[in-house]
Amino acid sequence: MKSYVVGRRAQLAWSALSIIAFLAVWQGVAAFADPRLLPGPARVGAALVDAASDGALFVNVGITLARVLASFVLAMVVGAAIGIALGRIPLLDRMFDSWLILFLNLPALVVIVLCYIWLGLNEAAAVTAVAVNKVPNVAVTLREGARALDRDLLEMAAVYRLGRGRTLRHVILPQLAPYFMGSLRSGLALVWKIVLVVELLGRSSGVGFVIGSAFQVFDVPTILAYALAFAGVVQAIELLLLQPWERRLNRWRR
Amino acid sequence: MTGLKIDILRKRYPAADGSPARRIFEEFHLDVETGTFVCLLGPSGVGKTTLLNIVAGLDPDYSGQVVFSRRSRPCLAYVFQTPRLLPWRTVLENVMLPLPPGDKARNSALSLLDEMGLSDALNVYPDRLSLGMQRRVALARAFAIRPDILLMDEPLVSLDEATADRLRDHLAAMLEIRPATVLFVTHDSLDAVRLADRIIVLSGSPAEIVKDIRVGLSRGERRDKAVVEAFRRDNLAGDR
Numbered sequence: 001m002k003s004y005v006v007g008r009r010a011q012l013a014w015s016a017l018s019i020i021a022f023l024a025v026w027q028g029v030a031a032f033a034d035p036r037l038l039p040g041p042a043r044v045g046a047a048l049v050d051a052a053s054d055g056a057l058f059v060n061v062g063i064t065l066a067r068v069l070a071s072f073v074l075a076m077v078v079g080a081a082i083g084i085a086l087g088r089i090p091l092l093d094r095m096f097d098s099w100l101i102l103f104l105n106l107p108a109l110v111v112i113v114l115c116y117i118w119l120g121l122n123e124a125a126a127v128t129a130v131a132v133n134k135v136p137n138v139a140v141t142l143r144e145g146a147r148a149l150d151r152d153l154l155e156m157a158a159v160y161r162l163g164r165g166r167t168l169r170h171v172i173l174p175q176l177a178p179y180f181m182g183s184l185r186s187g188l189a190l191v192w193k194i195v196l197v198v199e200l201l202g203r204s205s206g207v208g209f210v211i212g213s214a215f216q217v218f219d220v221p222t223i224l225a226y227a228l229a230f231a232g233v234v235q236a237i238e239l240l241l242l243q244p245w246e247r248r249l250n251r252w253r254r
Numbered sequence: 255m256t257g258l259k260i261d262i263l264r265k266r267y268p269a270a271d272g273s274p275a276r277r278i279f280e281e282f283h284l285d286v287e288t289g290t291f292v293c294l295l296g297p298s299g300v301g302k303t304t305l306l307n308i309v310a311g312l313d314p315d316y317s318g319q320v321v322f323s324r325r326s327r328p329c330l331a332y333v334f335q336t337p338r339l340l341p342w343r344t345v346l347e348n349v350m351l352p353l354p355p356g357d358k359a360r361n362s363a364l365s366l367l368d369e370m371g372l373s374d375a376l377n378v379y380p381d382r383l384s385l386g387m388q389r390r391v392a393l394a395r396a397f398a399i400r401p402d403i404l405l406m407d408e409p410l411v412s413l414d415e416a417t418a419d420r421l422r423d424h425l426a427a428m429l430e431i432r433p434a435t436v437l438f439v440t441h442d443s444l445d446a447v448r449l450a451d452r453i454i455v456l457s458g459s460p461a462e463i464v465k466d467i468r469v470g471l472s473r474g475e476r477r478d479k480a481v482v483e484a485f486r487r488d489n490l491a492g493d494r
Contacts, residue, residue: 155312156338159330160352160399170351174342252342252379 039221047221048229056210061229064199064206067123068192071130075187078131079138080180084172086139087146103136108194112201121202130194137190138183145179146172177249184242192234255435256324256402257288258309265304265316265460278304279316280460286452288323291429291436293446295490296456302439306332306405309437322403331401331434333409337392339380346376349395359398366394370424386417390424397428404434410445422448426473443490447471447482453490465490 023041030040039047051057086093086100112129119125149172157167199208207226214222265279278301286292294302307313309320310332322328339348346363353359367373370390380388389409396404409425410418426449429436440446446453447469455465467489475481 152334152336152338153340156332156334158312159310159332160395162352166351170340170343174340252381254381 036218037220039224043221044224044228048225051222051225051229057226057229060205060207060210060226061233064192064195064208064230065233067127067130067195067199067206068188071127071134071195072187072191074127074131075134075138075191076180076184079135079183080142080176082135083139083142084146084176087143087149093143100136100139103132104140108133108197112194112198116202123203126195126198126203129198130191133194134187134191138187141179141183142176145176149175181242181246181249185238188234188237188242192230255288255433256322256328257290257435258286258323258403259321260284260286260305260309260318261320262305262308262316262318264318265301265308277460279318282318282461282463284454284463286435286437289433289435291438291449291451293450293453294437294439294456295441295443295446295453296461298441300456300458301461302456303335303407306407306437306439309403310405325402328402329399330403330405331396331399333389333392333396333404333406335407335409335411337380337385337388339388339391339395341379341381344377344379345372345383345391348380348391349398352395352399363394363398366398367391369428370394384417386413386421389413389421393421393424393428397432400432401434404436406436406438408440409438410440410442425449443486444482447485447490448476455490 027040030038035043048057082096086096111132115125115129115132119128153171153175154167157171162170195206196208196211199206200212203209207230210226211223214220214226260283262279262282265282267276267278269275276299294305296302304313308316310330339345340351343351345367346360349363349367350359353363364373364376367376370393372387372390372394375383375387375391380391383391393409396406410421413421422445438445438449443453450469453465453467453469454463455467456462457464469485471481471485
């Protein structure tokens with residue numbers, strides 16, 4: 001237990017050191033650059049405080065976060081269902097494999113623009129566009145997992161007549177957990193970037209919208225301030241949500 | 255409980271990756287009366303596990319049929335060669351798994367695990383247990399559903415002698431309380447003599463029953479090494 005605490009502390013120290021080093025490099029480069037193009041940490045910090053003090057930062061980050069979560073949940077559920085079905089049923093896999101490759105290679109921009117044209121400039125279109133971008137990635141990852149399911153355990157489930165529901169819950173999903181975790185991780189990073197583009201193109205709120213407006217007046221400190229704020233939120237989700245959850249999922253491992 | 259009647263007209267494994275096609279069973283018949291403990295003895299690859307898989311319904315790729323005498327779809331438990339426990343569920347959860355959820359399941363799982371001497375390991379994950387203990391958990395899971403038919407595929411293999419002895423005693427004690435028709439696959443004739451009412455020796459390709467021996471030993475005699483050795487020498491010489 002003690003070594004665990006020490007390890008935790010050392011890890012925090014390393015994270016702090018790494019952030020300080022980043023700020024130092026940034027400051028150093030900014031000293032030689034045009035301050036309008038690359039403002040230093042102090043000016044970006046001031047912009048951050050500004051945005052926070054009138055509440056705009058929290059509102060926009062909150063709205064973006066809500067869109068990220070909505071499209072993320074949608075993409076995970078639909079993608080997992082498709083992936084598991086393709087991994088378990090060879091006929092479906094043969095039939096839809098090339099569809100999956102097509103959607104995997106469809107540029108995010110095309111999906112976003114088409115969603116706005118077909119569904120209108122509304123929230124549903126925004127969330128759908130992001131989800132459609134993420135679904136193929138989730139499906140491909142979960143398909144790998146579903147193909148690699150342990151046959152011995154499935155036979156055991158069949159002999160003991162666990163039925164579909166309990167087999168899924170106790171036998172299949174735990175084996176897919178690492179694949180879920182994988183697509184959750186890569187998904188979080190991908191989805192929030194796409195959400196910003198969606199907001200830039202067709203919404204009048206959220207981090208993407210603010211960055212779009214700042215771009216029009218070349219307000220680089222605001223662009224960086226919002227980008228950093230959101231990256232911080234994603235980092236917090238990783239540290240406070242995903243990592244503890246993963247530890248919980250893995251506690252049965254030796 | 256129920257007996258069963260196995261009629262396999264043909265079971266083959268097709269040629270694959272350079273290994274030739276194998277004929278496992280042709281015109282194979284075996285009747286097992288209700289409540290009998292049958293040991294299937296024979297060399298590796300003769301088709302013992304295949305036979306269990308066919309009875310369990312895991313291998314539908316054969317022509318023929320398996321008919322159960324009293325119930326068309328009997329309650330069937332299978333103790334596999336490897337324990338096949340869910341590594342992400344605790345010992346207790348693994349034993350409760352095949353039961354309808356509830357307090358009743360919990361209580362019967364608890365008492366089974368207690369009988370198997372596993373009360374201290376209820377909340378342990380299987381990977382942290384020795385193979386012998388994992389096998390005991392698998393046995394508890396099998397008895398949890400109160401099976402009519404119990405299939406066992408070399409459940410004592412790769413255990414040291416003392417652990418195997420203990421598991422054998424557990425199995426015998428369990429069957430006293432919860433009788434079942436048993437098909438027990440082994441390549442160890444010692445196991446066969448110590449446990450079985452009837453020993454079937456399989457050999458050849460396609461497999462044939464070369465010996466069908468009734469074992470009329472009492473419980474006391476089965477524990478007597480000399481008696482078991484003598485029975486083995488007289489009846490199973492050459493079958494290991």
